Structures are given as structure tokens and as C-alpha cells.
Amino acid sequence: MEVNVSRSALLMSDSAFAGRPIEQREAINDSRGHVAELLAKAIRKGALDEEITAEDRERMLAFLRSFGDLRADYVYAGSSRAGLRQLPGAGDIEEQTREPLPMYALLDASFWRGLAQEETFDQQATMLQPVGGMDRIAYAFARRLGKIIKFGCPVKEIRKTANGVRVVYAERGATRSLEASYCICTLPLSALKSVKHDFSPAIAAAINQTSYAAAFKIAWESRRFWEQDDNIYGGISWLARGPISLENSTLANLWYPSGGLLLEKGVLVAGYGTEAGAFAALPTAEAKFAASRSAVEKLHPGRGRELTKPVYVSWQKIPFSLGSWVRGDGYFEGPYKEFLKPDGRIYFAGDFCSHLTVWQEGAALSAQRTARMIVEHVRANLA
Amino acid sequence: MEVNVSRSALLMSDSAFAGRPIEQREAINDSRGHVAELLAKAIRKGALDEEITAEDRERMLAFLRSFGDLRADYVYAGSSRAGLRQLPGAGDIEEQTREPLPMYALLDASFWRGLAQEETFDQQATMLQPVGGMDRIAYAFARRLGKIIKFGCPVKEIRKTANGVRVVYAERGATRSLEASYCICTLPLSALKSVKHDFSPAIAAAINQTSYAAAFKIAWESRRFWEQDDNIYGGISWLARGPISLENSTLANLWYPSGGLLLEKGVLVAGYGTEAGAFAALPTAEAKFAASRSAVEKLHPGRGRELTKPVYVSWQKIPFSLGSWVRGDGYFEGPYKEFLKPDGRIYFAGDFCSHLTVWQEGAALSAQRTARMIVEHVRANLA
Numbered sequence: 230m231e232v233n234v235s236r237s238a239l240l241m242s243d244s245a246f247a248g249r250p251i252e253q254r255e256a257i258n259d260s261r262g263h264v265a266e267l268l269a270k271a272i273r274k275g276a277l278d279e280e281i282t283a284e285d286r287e288r289m290l291a292f293l294r295s296f297g298d299l300r301a302d303y304v305y306a307g308s309s310r311a312g313l314r315q316l317p318g319a320g321d322i323e324e325q326t327r328e329p330l331p332m333y334a335l336l337d338a339s340f341w342r343g344l345a346q347e348e349t350f351d352q353q354a355t356m357l358q359p360v361g362g363m364d365r366i367a368y369a370f371a372r373r374l375g376k377i378i379k380f381g382c383p384v385k386e387i388r389k390t391a392n393g394v395r396v397v398y399a400e401r402g403a404t405r406s407l408e409a410s411y412c413i414c415t416l417p418l419s420a421l422k423s424v425k426h427d428f429s430p431a432i433a434a435a436i437n438q439t440s441y442a443a444a445f446k447i448a449w450e451s452r453r454f455w456e457q458d459d460n461i462y463g464g465i466s467w468l469a470r471g472p473i474s475l476e477n478s479t480l481a482n483l484w485y486p487s488g489g490l491l492l493e494k495g496v497l498v499a500g501y502g503t504e505a506g507a508f509a510a511l512p513t514a515e516a517k518f519a520a521s522r523s524a525v526e527k528l529h530p531g532r533g534r535e536l537t538k539p540v541y542v543s544w545q546k547i548p549f550s551l552g553s554w555v556r557g558d559g560y561f562e563g564p565y566k567e568f569l570k571p572d573g574r575i576y577f578a579g580d581f582c583s584h585l586t587v588w589q590e591g592a593a594l595s596a597q598r599t600a601r602m603i604v605e606h607v608r609a610n611l612a
Numbered sequence: 613m614e615v616n617v618s619r620s621a622l623l624m625s626d627s628a629f630a631g632r633p634i635e636q637r638e639a640i641n642d643s644r645g646h647v648a649e650l651l652a653k654a655i656r657k658g659a660l661d662e663e664i665t666a667e668d669r670e671r672m673l674a675f676l677r678s679f680g681d682l683r684a685d686y687v688y689a690g691s692s693r694a695g696l697r698q699l700p701g702a703g704d705i706e707e708q709t710r711e712p713l714p715m716y717a718l719l720d721a722s723f724w725r726g727l728a729q730e731e732t733f734d735q736q737a738t739m740l741q742p743v744g745g746m747d748r749i750a751y752a753f754a755r756r757l758g759k760i761i762k763f764g765c766p767v768k769e770i771r772k773t774a775n776g777v778r779v780v781y782a783e784r785g786a787t788r789s790l791e792a793s794y795c796i797c798t799l800p801l802s803a804l805k806s807v808k809h810d811f812s813p814a815i816a817a818a819i820n821q822t823s824y825a826a827a828f829k830i831a832w833e834s835r836r837f838w839e840q841d842d843n844i845y846g847g848i849s850w851l852a853r854g855p856i857s858l859e860n861s862t863l864a865n866l867w868y869p870s871g872g873l874l875l876e877k878g879v880l881v882a883g884y885g886t887e888a889g890a891f892a893a894l895p896t897a898e899a900k901f902a903a904s905r906s907a908v909e910k911l912h913p914g915r916g917r918e919l920t921k922p923v924y925v926s927w928q929k930i931p932f933s934l935g936s937w938v939r940g941d942g943y944f945e946g947p948y949k950e951f952l953k954p955d956g957r958i959y960f961a962g963d964f965c966s967h968l969t970v971w972q973e974g975a976a977l978s979a980q981r982t983a984r985m986i987v988e989h990v991r992a993n994l995a
Contacts (some may be wrong), residue, residue: 254731258731260675260679264627264647264648264651264676264679265647267651267654267660267663267664268647268650268651268654270660270663271650271651271654271659271660274659276657276659276660277650277653277654277659280650280653281650285715285716285719288716288719289719292643292718292719292724293647295724295728296643296647296728297723298728309732310728310731310732310733311735312733313733317966317967317968317974317975318966318967318968318977318979319965319966319968319977319978319980319981320952320966320981321952322967323967324733324964324967332668333668333671333699335675336668336671336672336675338675341675341678341679345678345679345681345693347678348637348641348693349692349693350692350693350695350696350707356845356846356873404729411991460739462739463739477855490739490740507703564687569703571703582702582703583701583702583703583705584700584701584702584705584707585700585701585702591700592721594701594702595702595703596621597702598701598702598703
């Protein structure tokens with residue numbers, strides 16, 4: 230494992246701030262300052278006397294001064310928490326705070342969505358990451374299992390037998406099959422759709438009802454201008470209204486590398502979203518690269534031209550994945566429940582059998598659950 | 613350099629939460645939820661119609677829903693941002709949020725001060741740290757300078773000569789002196805007080821007027837129970853009212869190690885403050901250790917007994933430091949200005965010559981400033 234430095238960094242709303250990139254600390258702390266000032270005003274007017282006791286009133290006002298970094302007269306006039314116009318230095322160089330951003334500019338719920346991302350329980354900055362990438366975890370399991378794993382053998386059929394299961398697969402052009410007492414099917418449902426089977430009608434229907442999101446990433450190699458010029462080390466920048474549209478959102482994002490800090494070059498992900506809207510409509514990879522470069526240029530003016538060697542990966546086109554994760558709408562209310570129960574000797578496991586879909590942790594927890602179910606079944610049959 | 617993982621962690625108020633340690637995310641997000649709910653209420657009552665235009669009213673309400681994670685009816689009923697009672701898992705294990713903390717319990721300005729520490733411009737989580745500690749930076753300069761540095765030679769006198777400076781010092785019992793065209797005096801003012809000199813009356817007065825704070829740290833070796841039992845990796849926990857009183861504050865703190873993650877043992881700092889109040893009055897190191905252990909026990913019940921090998925360091929007792937940093941009161945308005953100007957061929961440099969007192973960065977910026985001043989003086993004399 231290596232340690233992961235990840236701090237959210239820049240963001241911008243290209244309407245309210247006239248295209249100027251602003252630091253997240255600026256948006257976060259100026260928002261809090263304005264909110265605290267407004268609430269203090271309402272309390273001092275007596276507008277919340279029904280909600281707040283006389284005793285709590287003074288405590289609340291003292292709290293709001295601290296919460297929003299208000300002046301003694303409960304006005305928010307900017308705060309060093311929001312970043313500095315001039316850093317303190319030697320001699321007569323004194324710290325200078327910024328003018329606060331105007332409140333109306335911050336009143337954008339979709340803008341705040343980017344800021345709140347890091348507060349989301351499973352979207353917080355990671356602290357450790359596997360050296361070499363997340364798939365090193367799967368390969369570490371594979372190494373322990375050894376020759377029992379067959380690589381390069383796409384599954385063609387999963388069939389029930391009298392006392393177990395038969396799996397038909399292709400191996401170097403030949404069709405082969407394997408019989409066993411149990412099958413744990415961990416294929417993504419997107420891939421399972423094209424496998425022949427004799428599952429129960431309920432499971433067959435659940436597979437058909439489930440669809441997978443189509444996430445993509447675009448990455449570039451570049452001089453680490455975000456570190457060298459902008460003091461950004463890891464984290465995400467958000468573009469409130471950018472050329473890359475995300476599904477149900479106008480947000481786009483840049484992901485800075487959380488490893489290899491201070492090296493000359495690094496990989497910048499710009500951006501990471503799902504194939505939808507205007508972005509999906511772009512006809513070629515070149516058009517998508519141009520949109521990505523333009524998003525980088527908006528957040529880091531003058532740096533778009535430094536991006537080289539673009540890569541575009543769309544998960545729906547990756548063989549044997551055919552998508553990124555189960556689409557949420559109605560999944561847990563319906564299909565999900567079917568995959569939790571075995572169909573004869575066929576069991577399912579994977580992130581789609583957990584409430585932690587998308588994450589490897591959900592797949593691992595599901596694997597433990599399924600292993601326990603089989604152990605119980607074996608014991609019951611022995612008894 | 614090594615990467616520094618630092619996340620603020622636990623905190624507690626031993627009155628409001630009945631001694632229960634709570635996570636910072638819980639206090640931060642529940643506070644924000646309550647504030648957003650109250651402000652939404654005031655806005656919907658029309659109490660802020662003078663401050664907010666009709667157009668901004670709806671945008672503000674949408675923003676507050678996102679800001680505070682409010683329900684559609686603008687009520688704050690808890691949020692997964694505040695942490696979970698049950699993590700989502702496989703099968704039927706669904707995420708369960710916590711009951712929000714009651715608003716009155718969060719209305720404690722001194723309590724929020726701990727939460728806001730990380731928002732303070734120069735108190736944010738560091739991302740990189742020198743391997744071996746901060747003094748490795750000074751030693752790296754020393755290595756480059758080589759034999760020009762005399763170690764173990766306390767300065768006894770700094771005197772002006774006709775064309776320069778004479779420094780008298782002790783070396784292995786003998787009194788020696790050194791003459792030079794310029795002197796850059798980087799002694800802490802606390803140590804300079806006992807050096808004989810013929811500085812100008814203004815500088816002599818400035819030295820006498822300045823006093824140094826007396827910070828202390830207490831550290832223990834322990835099993836990393838904060839990592840193994842509490843999932844805390846670096847950062848600071850705050851004790852709202854603990855046995856360790858800090859100057860001008862009732863806060864006390866625990867600092868978790870930001871390096872060596874996942875090792876069996878680590879060093880826990882509990883706490884870091886200034887010698888004042890009830891803590892300073894404790895007569896022996898043993899009494900201070902007992903207070904420290906009890907603070908750890910409050911934040912990590914049952915773990916106080918795992919602390920071993922305590923160390924107590926009080927900076928006012930460290931030879932040649934004799935204190936931790938310049939006390940702020942009136943310093944920048946008076947004495948500070950004197951140290952920015954040379955006294956004949958004697959120049960000053962150090963964090964006390966910068967607005968970044970306490971930090972090495974202030975000392976480095978001051979060193980650059982002083983070096984430039986001397987270069988200019990030499991050039992003017994050559995011309």
C-alpha cells in the first residue's frame with residue numbers, strides 16, 4: 230500500500246465568477262460565512278424565538294461567530310479560512326484576506342454538490358491505495374489461488390445438473406465444460422446477459438431488468454502544472470458548467486494524481502463521468518479529447534496545450550465488463566433480492582449482491598456471505 | 613520527504629454528550645444541518661425578505677437543502693455525512709444513519725473552535741513531512757555549510773567594532789572571540805536576553821519587552837489502538853473540557869502519528885499546549901502524565917492503561933531555546949519593528965522577524981530578506 234494524498238482543490242462556476250477558477254476553501258468558507266451572518270440576523274430580529282430559547286440565543290450567536298468567522302457585529306467580511314490574497318512574510322509583508330465572494334454567486338445547489346462530494350460517506354479522500362492500482366488486490370487473491378483459475382476462458386453456458394452445475398466455456402477455440410457441486414457466479418450482470426443458462430424465471434427476469442451504467446474516463450500525460458503552478462496535490466476540481474456533461478448533472482471534474490508527488494510528469498484524469506448528454510453525442514474520441522482539453526483550460530488557463538497522449542476508456546466497451554456498475558433505479562427494490570438467494574446449486578456474488586455496489590469492498594463482503602451460505606448448505610446436507 | 617496522512621478524528625464535550633466521544637464529522641455535519649434548517653425556517657417565514665430578493669429566495673432554499681443535507685421539507689433529520697450507525701454490507705445489511713446530535717449540545721463556541729482549527733490557514737493538515745522530523749531541514753542546510761558552523765559554542769557577547777562586529781563565545785571552557793564585517797543574529801530573543809551586547813537602546817528595550825510562550829508536549833508509546841480499534845489515521849482529537857487546560861482555552865488535544873501507519877506501535881502526543889492554568893500548577897511530571905493519561909482515557913475509554921514510556925518536554929527548559937515562540941500581545945505593534953532594521957553591522961533574522969512566527973518558513977523568509985539587505989549594504993558601500 231502507499232499513502233494517498235488527496236485534497237479537493239479548485240473549482241469554478243463559469244457564470245457566477247466570470248470564468249475565474251476559485252479555490253474550494255473560498256467557496257466553502259464564504260458560503261458558511263454568509264449563512265452564519267444571515268442566521269445571526271434572523272435570530273437578532275427575533276424571527277426564531279419560537280425555535281430557540283432565550284438562553285440558547287446567546288450561545289447560538291457566539292457559536293455562529295465561530296462557525297462563520299463573523300466579526301463582533303455578526304457581519305461576514307471575509308476570513309483567512311477562505312484563503313489569502315497575500316501570504317504573510319518577513320519584514321512588512323502582512324497577511325491579506327480576500328474580498329468574500331458575493332452570496333448570490335454561491336447560491337447554486339449544483340455548484341455546492343461538488344463541494345459536498347467529499348462529505349459523502351463513501352466519497353471521502355482515501356488514505357491508502359494499493360501500489361499499482363486497485364486490481365492489484367484481485368491479482369493478490371489470484372496468486373494465492375494459483376492454477377485453479379483458468380484465464381482466457383469465456384463462459385458460454387451455466388447449466389443445472391442432477392446434483393450440481395455444469396459450466397461450458399471456450400478455451401483456445403475449443404468448447405469445453407466443467408462439472409461441479411456448486412457454482413458461484415461472479416460475472417457482472419452485464420456480461421451474464423449473453424451467457425446461456427437455465428436459471429429460474431425470477432433470476433432470468435432480474436438479469437434482464439438490470440442495466441449497467443456506462444462510465445468513462447479520459448486521461449492525459451502532462452507536466453504536473455497543478456502541483457508546480459497551482460499547489461494542488463491530489464484531489465478533485467469541479468467545473469460547474471463545462472463542456473463535459475455528466476448524467477443528471479452539469480458538473481465535470483478533474484482528478485489529480487494522488488501518488489508520485491513532485492515528479493516532473495503525471496497522469497491527469499479529465500474527466501470521469503457517465504456516457505450521457507452532450508458528451509455522449511460527441512462523435513469521435515478526438516472530439517471528446519477536445520472537450521476534455523477545454524475543461525482543463527477553463528480550470529487551468531494556458532495549460533490545456535500541455536496535455537499529451539490522451540486515453541479514452543469507456544467501460545461499456547471493455548470485454549467481460551460491458552459497463553461500470555448497476556444502475557440504481559429500482560434495483561434494490563426488485564432484482565437485487567433475487568441474486569441474494571441461490572438458484573439450486575448456483576450462487577451469486579459480487580458488488581451487485583451488496584449495498585456497496587461499485588466498490589470492491591461490496592464484492593468482498595458478498596463473497597464472504599456467499600461462502601458462508603454454501604458452508605451452511607454443505608453442513609445441512611451432511612447432517 | 614514522506615507523505616503525511618492527517619485527518620481530524622474524534623472529539624468530545626464531556627458535558628453535552630455525557631462523556632461520549634463523538635466523531636468530528638458528526639459534530640460538523642450535524643451543526644451544518646441544524647444551521648441550514650433554522651435559516652430555511654427564517655427565510656420561509658419571510659424574516660429575511662429585506663436581505664434576500666424573491667428570486668434568490670428559492671435558490672437559497674435549494675442551496676440550503678444541499679448545504680445541510682435537509683429533507684425536502686427543509687428539516688434536518690440526520691445525514692450519512694455525519695457518519696453511520698451501520699455500514700452498508702452484503703445481502704440485507706443496509707446503511708443506517710445516526711440520530712442527529714441535539715442542537716443545544718452543539719452550541720458551544722469553544723467546542724467549535726476545535727472543529728475550526730483545520731480551517732485556519734496555517735493549521736491545515738500537512739501533506740508532506742521531512743523523514744526524521746522538522747529539524748532535518750536545518751541539518752540539511754548545516755551539511756551544505758560544512759565546517760563554517762561552530763557547534764557547542766554558546767555566544768556570550770555581541771559587540772560593535774569600528775568596521776564590524778565581534779562575537780565572544782565559549783568553546784570547551786575557553787573564552788574565544790571572532791571578528792567579522794557583519795553579524796546576523798538568529799538567536800531566539802529568549803536566549804538573546806542573557807547575551808551581553810551594546811545594541812541600541814531601542815533594540816535593547818525591544819528584547820526586554822518580548823517574552824516567549826512556554827509550550828509543552830507529552831508523548832507516550834503505545835499500541836496503535838487509535839488505528840486498530842477506532843480507524844483513526846493521523847489528525848487531532850479535541851477534548852472540550854479536559855484535565856489539560858490550555859492558555860486562553862479549555863481545549864486539550866491528542867495528536868496521532870501521521871507516519872508509520874499500520875505498524876504495531878506508535879507515539880501519541882497527549883497533549884500539546886502552553887504551560888498555564890491548572891496544568892502548569894501540577895507539581896511533578898508524574899502528575900502531568902496522570903492528567904495526560906486521563907485525557908486519553910476520556911477520548912479512548914479503556915486505552916489509558918496501554919500508554920507507556922511517557923516523555924514530557926517543556927520548551928522553556930530547552931537550553932538555547934528557552935521558550936517556544938514570541939508571545940503575540942503587542943509584539944507586532946512595537947518590538948517587531950526594531951528587529952527589522954540593522955543596528956550598525958548587526959542584522960537580525962528568524963521567525964521573530966516575520967509575520968509567520970512559530971514556523972520555520974517565517975525564519976527562512978526572514979533569512980532571505982536579511983541576506984538581501986546585507987547585499988544591498990555591501991553594494992552601496994562599494995559604489
